[in-house]
Amino acid sequence: MAEKSTYIYIRISLITGDGRNMDKIEVGDIITVKKQHPCGSLEWEVLRVGADIRIKCQGCGHILMLPRPKVCTMIKKISRT
Numbered sequence: 001m002a003e004k005s006t007y008i009y010i011r012i013s014l015i016t017g018d019g020r021n022m023d024k025i026e027v028g029d030i031i032t033v034k035k036q037h038p039c040g041s042l043e044w045e046v047l048r049v050g051a052d053i054r055i056k057c058q059g060c061g062h063i064l065m066l067p068r069p070k071v072c073t074m075i076k077k078i079s080r081t
């Protein structure tokens, strides 16, 4: 499990060509974004990580699929439980 996550980080770093901490997004993480969703929530749960990232709004349950670079520009904070 841990090994697989590491492998994903490395692959994503290679694809995006940068090593910023935004590459450490993992499934299950809660990301806090800069701009709030119309429902008022600022937090999203990461459901899937790949070339695109699937996130679920913690306020209303709305699911979004966004390209990685887009998500990286939105993030203010990543919380891991």
Ligand SMILES: [Zn+2]
Pocket (backbone or CB within 6 Å): 037, 038, 039, 040, 041, 057, 058, 059, 060, 061, 062
């Ligand atoms: Zn929402």
